Amino acid sequence: MKALILKRYGSLQNVMFEDISKPVIAPDEILVEIHAAGLNPIDYMIPKGIFKPILKFNMPATLGSDLAGVVVEVGSKVTRFKAGDKVFASIFDLGKGSLAEYAAVPEFAAALKPDNLSFAEAASVPMVGLTSWQALVVRAQTRAGHKVFIPAGSGGIGTFAIQLAQRLGATVGTTTSTSNMEWVRTLGADEVVDYKKQNFEDVMQGYDTVLGTVRGDALEKALRILKPKSKIVSLIGPPDGAFASRRGMNLLMRIVFSLLSRRIIRLAKQQDTHYSFLFVQPNGEHLAIIGSMLESGQIRPVIDRIFSFENAKLGLEYLETGRAKGKVVIELKDTTI
Template sequence: MKALTFKRYGKSPAIGFSELPRPSLRDDEMLVEVHAVGLNPIDNMIPTGMFKPVLKFQLPATMGSDLAGVVKEVGRRVTRYKPGDAVFASLFDLGTGSLAEFAVVPERVAAPMPTNLDFVQAASVPMVGLTAWQAMKERAGVRPGQKVFIPAGAGGIGSIAIQLAKHFGAHVGTTTSTGNVPLVRSLGADEVVDYKQQAFEKTLSGYDMALGTLRDEEIDKAIGILEPGGKIMSLVGPLDAAFAKARGLNFVLKFVFGLMSRKVMKLAARRQVAYSFLFVRSDGAQLSDIGQLLQAGTIRPVIDKVFAFERAPDALAYLAQGRAKGKVVVQIK
């Protein structure tokens, strides 16, 4: 089968198409014919080696995490799906990838594809939907009336996170460029800061939770708009010792991650705010709940651009520019 792979970590990861054997199945897995793959920023980060200590791949490794497709075969312990079923899933942190003609999908991470979506739309949702769900519902416990800050509201994660926050009953603040203000308003944002004209840290205040999607000083600024007792979940780092402990990493990495997050931890403590790093978890049950919201029209995918499979490297390069409005998707079939 044809797959987009990288052969090594570093500045020259040798990204290109490879012919790989059609994968075999364990008893709890399904073989899915991939129709579309939603891209995420971490897909570009993995080949650099940035996450090599915590994400394990056998090289050459297939790239991509999210997918939507059709079940072709099932292992003998798979009970919820059968050949012909349309599913969507995230394979993130499973040691495998989705930018291929076929992918192995454990039953526990798959969800039925909403019937009102096509494969491109469905493939755009899994990682960003699960990230927003786990940050706001699972970790922060967002309640109606609370104020949630979601920066970069027109981006892949922001466009879904705004909609989920509104579903949870939150008041949502966001940042975006001038041309994207109407989009984030249509998604439900209550306070919109045009970052080309205003600084959000001087405009917003009294927030209960912030989603950290931007690096370095932007995280520090987001902490500054939170009320005492507020929570900030960073998706981009710095990694912290709690993350290392949860992953069962060795003492050295716990120490290193603790050093990396020391500055932001001190700042958060001074503000009486809780900082944590969030690494999304593939979860079919949660994705099924998100799928029901998609089916009902409560949330909707936002697609920026669709690339053919043979242009998958171009799609990754386009995503790396950081200007996508919504998600970038590769259509395989």
């Protein structure tokens, strides 16, 4: 089968197409013929070696995490799926890749594709959907009446997280460029700051949760808009000692990550707030809940651009520019419903 392979760390120049063997599934896995694969920023960061200390790959490695497709084979222990089922999933951090014609997907990571979504639309959801759910619902316990700040509202995470937070009953604040201000309001944002004209920390206040999605000093600035007993859930780091412990890392790595996060944790405590780092986990049960919200129209996928499989590297390069308004998707086959 054809797959987009990372040969060695360095840059996207080390990424190329190759013919590799079709996966052999384990008893608890399903073999999915992939119709579409969603791209995420981590997909262009991995080739650079940025996540080398955290994510372990056996080179050559197939890139990609999000997928939507059709089940063609099920393992002997699989009970939730059968051949012919249309599914979507994230296989992030499972030692597998979705930028290929087929993928072996653990049963626990998959969910049935919402009937009203095309394969391309479904493939755009898993990582941003799971990240938003695990950050806002599981970690921050967002509920009606909360105020949630989700910066970079027009990006892949932002476009989904804004909609989810709004459906949870929260008041949502975000930042975006002038041209996107009214558009992010249509997604559910209540307080929108044009980052080209204002500093969000100067005009926002009284927030319960900040979703960390922007690198640099944005997290420290966000402390100024939080009220006591609030939470920062960061998706971009710095990783903390608790994260290293959950991944079973050695003592040295736990110390390193504790040092990396020491400043933001100290500053958060001074403000009587709590900081934590979130690394998304594949979870078919969470994805099924998200799928029901998509099927009922409570949330809609936002796709900026679709690239053919042959142009997958161009898709990665486009995503890296930071100009995508929503998600970038790679189409392998007919992605209609």
